Every structure is written in structure tokens, then in C-alpha cells.
Amino acid sequence: MVSIDDYKGREQSYVKHVLLEQYLEALVHKTASAYPQIVYIDGFAGPWQSANENHEDTSFGIALRALRRAKASWRAIGRDVKMTAILVERSPTAFKELEQLPPKFPDIEIIPLKGDFISLIQTILSKIPGGAFSFFLLDPKGWRIRLKAIQPLLSRPNSEVLFNFMFEFINRAASIDDPLVIAGLDELFISSSWRSAFAKANTSDERKAILVGAFENAMIAIGQYKYVCETTILRPDKDRPLYSLLYGTRHDIGLEVFRDCQVKALEAQAKTRAETKVGKAEEKTGQGEMFASLREMAGNEADEFLKSQEKSARDALIALAPDRSAPVLYKDLWPKILSKHVVRLTRLNRIAAQLRKDDILEFPDWEPRRQVPQPNYRIFAKK
Ligand SMILES: C[S@@+](CC[C@H](N)C(=O)[O-])C[C@H]1O[C@@H](n2cnc3c(N)ncnc32)[C@H](O)[C@@H]1O
Numbered sequence: 157m158v159s160i161d162d163y164k165g166r167e168q169s170y171v172k173h174v175l176l177e178q179y180l181e182a183l184v185h186k187t188a189s190a191y192p193q194i195v196y197i198d199g200f201a202g203p204w205q206s207a208n209e210n211h212e213d214t215s216f217g218i219a220l221r222a223l224r225r226a227k228a229s230w231r232a233i234g235r236d237v238k239m240t241a242i243l244v245e246r247s248p249t250a251f252k253e254l255e256q257l258p259p260k261f262p263d264i265e266i267i268p269l270k271g272d273f274i275s276l277i278q279t280i281l282s283k284i285p286g287g288a289f290s291f292f293l294l295d296p297k298g299w300r301i302r303l304k305a306i307q308p309l310l311s312r313p314n315s316e317v318l319f320n321f322m323f324e325f326i327n328r329a330a331s332i333d334d335p336l337v338i339a340g341l342d343e344l345f346i347s348s349s350w351r352s353a354f355a356k357a358n359t360s361d362e363r364k365a366i367l368v369g370a371f372e373n374a375m376i377a378i379g380q381y382k383y384v385c386e387t388t389i390l391r392p393d394k395d396r397p398l399y400s401l402l403y404g405t406r407h408d409i410g411l412e413v414f415r416d417c418q419v420k421a422l423e424a425q426a427k428t429r430a431e432t433k434v435g436k437a438e439e440k441t442g443q444g445e446m447f448a449s450l451r452e453m454a455g456n457e458a459d460e461f462l463k464s465q466e467k468s469a470r471d472a473l474i475a476l477a478p479d480r481s482a483p484v485l486y487k488d489l490w491p492k493i494l495s496k497h498v499v500r501l502t503r504l505n506r507i508a509a510q511l512r513k514d515d516i517l518e519f520p521d522w523e524p525r526r527q528v529p530q531p532n533y534r535i536f537a538k539k
Pocket of ligand 1: 199200213214215244245272295296297
């Protein structure tokens with residue numbers, strides 16, 4: 157497991173890595189049951205600001221361990237799945253470290269590629285066999301990316317992506333009236349239609365929703381994803397968004413697993429932020445004891461956020477439940493809620509069960525002794 161001790165002064169990377177680790181562990185294990193090969197592609201691999209000599213605090217280190225564990229657990233029951241990692245890095249110094257990896261992971265095929273990620277897209281694609289499942293991590297340092305140039309990769313079938321949208325930089329750039337910056341943003345968003353809403357927005361939350369929403373739409377259009385979900389990574393010591401991780405998938409199950417992992421990452425973020433803030437206050441005042449008790453009392457900001465998301469998920473479930481003349485199956489309804497609200501499916505199931513008890517929703521197929529709705533249950537609003 158990633159350790160917070162490796163992330164002093166860059167706690168935001170810890171949160172990003174908790175999410176990546178949780179998700180890759182689940183994804184690789186699950187997809188390896190159906191695909192003969194899994195390919196992890198790290199488009200901007202680093203290492204970058206790594207403090208751990210085994211690179212356990214880097215995205216590729218996390219991915220290689222997830223690939224290794226999934227391979228071993230399937231092999232133990234007689235299934236051999238080929239695991240491949242394609243690691244792209246432009247910096248010659250960082251690339252030297254990637255070149256040292258293959259002998260350390262003889263169970264995994266590691267393909268380090270040196271150079272500019274965009275220029276290497278055709279090479280990368282040529283190394284992913286048609287029958288493989290692939291996962292792309294795109295975590296650049298800046299925001300100048302021509303989204304159209306990555307389309308061949310993002311639109312590959314049997315693939316998912318996690319994209320680091322550098323919100324803080326992009327938000328700043330969005331207010332700059334310079335032709336080069338404007339052209340760069342147009343290439344990132346593949347459109348400039350967000351600009352009029354952005355100009356009219358009154359709050360920073362509204363501006364964020366516009367930029368993130370526009371980029372989600374661009375990812376859906378370019379990658380033909382069914383769902384794109386966002387996780388906000390906050391500054392460790394300030395209540396300000398730093399970047400957004402955008403996850404794209406074409407599968408309901410991916411959405412379900414992602415929300416599980418996202419909730420865990422948000423809880424880790426709340427904990428590290430509370431500790432970072434208290435630590436800073438201690439440093440400033442020298443009053444360690446007083447702040448030690450505050451640290452214990454520190455509320456969990458994730459709880460507050462998740463509660464509000466649950467409430468909006470409940471409202472959406474009621475609003476989307478059809479009339480009794482045209483019921484839908486629960487399995488077709490829950491993804492619509494999970495795609496827009498940060499709520500785990502297990503939690504939404506309990507909310508649905510409560511709405512049934514409260515006579516707000518009806519499930520005519522509900523079987524005796526069932527606690528939660530089953531995928532094939534019909535659902536409609538009880539009006
Ligand atoms: C933010 S760091 C990646 C961190 C890594 N994903 C992690 O979480 O551990 C970005 C890396 O991309 C590299 N880089 C920047 N531009 C690049 C490009 N056009 N092509 C390939 N690598 C690039 C940088 O040298 C840096 O190592």
C-alpha cells in the first residue's frame with residue numbers, strides 16, 4: 157500500500173495514488189478473468205518527485221505491483237494472463253530509471269519508451285494486441301495537450317483512461333486573453349463553446365463546473381466513453397481545487413468499482429488534509445499539545461461531501477424513476493445515478509430499499525427476504 161510517509165509536501169500526489177492503487181488493484185484483477193492480456197500505459201511516467209527507492213510512490217510503481225499481484229493470484233488457480241506496462245517518459249534522467257525496471261519485474265513485460273508521448277502514440281498502439289484490455293494513465297505536468305492527437309488511443313475499444321486535468325492552471329489560463337493560450341485551450345477542449353458560460357459565471361465553483369464539464373464532454377466525444385467521472389484533488393493545506401482526475405469507461409461495472417475507490421480516496425484526502433492543516437498550525441504557533449487534541453477532533457470533510465452527494469443521488473433516483481406504465485430495470489437506472497453523483501452502489505441500493513419502504517418507489521419483482529433491489533427488478537415511481 158502507498159504510504160503517506162513518502163509524500164511529505166506533496167500530499168496531493170498521495171491522494172491521487174490512493175485512488176490509482178485502489179482502482180488498478182480491482183480493475184486488473186477483474187479484467188484478467190476475461191482477457192488474456194492486460195496493458196497498462198503510463199503516458200507521462202516519471203519518476204517525478206519520488207522519495208521511495210523502490211518507486212512505490214510513483215504511478216508506474218503502483219501499477220507494476222497491481223499487475224504483479226493480479227498475475228500471481230490468477231496463476232495460483234491455473235490461469236496465465238500476460239501483463240504488460242508501457243512507460244513513456246521524455247526526460248532522459250527519469251527515463252534512465254525506467255530502463256532499470258525490466259530485470260526487477262521478470263513476471264511483467266515492461267516496455268520503456270523515450271520521447272514525447274504524442275509523437276509515440278502509433279508506436280504505443282502497435283504494441284497493444286487487439287485482444288488485450290488496456291488502461292491509460294495520462295498525468296502530464298501541464299495542460300497543453302491536443303486532445304484530437306490522442307484520439308486514436310482514447311477511442312481504442314476495451315480501454316479505460318484516467319486523465320489528470322490540471323484545473324488550477326487551466327482555470328488561470330481560461331481568463332488570459334492571449335491568442336496562443338486561447339488556441340491551446342481550444343485544442344484541449346476541442347471547442348470554445350464553454351467560454352460564454354465561463355464569462356458569465358459568478359463563483360469559483362461555477363467556473364470549475366463549467367471547465368470540468370466541458371472537458372468531460374470532450375473526453376466522451378473523443379473516446380466514445382459511456383461515462384466520465386471526476387474526482388477533485390484539493391490543495392493539501394488550502395480549501396482550493398488543484399486538479400481533477402477524470403476517469404473514462406464504457407462499462408457499468410467500471411463505474412461501480414470507480415465510485416468505491418473514489419470514496420476511499422476522498423476519505424484519505426480528508427484525513428491527510430486535516431493532518432497537514434493541524435501540522436502547519438503547530439509549526440506556526442509551537443503549541444503542539446493543543447493541536448494534538450484538535451487533530452483527534454478534526455471532522456471529516458469527506459463525510460459532509462458524501463452526505464450531500466447521497467442526498468442528491470436520492471433526489472435523482474426519485475426524479476428518474478419512470479411512471480408505472482413504463483417501468484425500467486434497476487440495472488439500467490443505477491448507472492445514470494452513479495455517473496452523476498459520488499455514491500457507492502451499495503449505498504444507493506440501501507437508499508432505494510428505504511424509498512420502497514417509504515412508499516415512494518415500487519419494485520413489483522421484490523422477493524421476500526431481499527434487503528436491496530436486484531439488477532433485474534423493475535422499478536417505477538409510486539404516484
Ligand atoms: C506529473 S509527472 C508524472 C507523475 C507520475 N504519473 C506519478 O504519478 O508518479 C509528469 C512526467 O511527464 C514527463 N513529461 C512531460 N512532458 C512529456 C511529454 N510530452 N512526453 C512524455 N513525458 C513527458 C515529465 O518529465 C514528468 O516526468
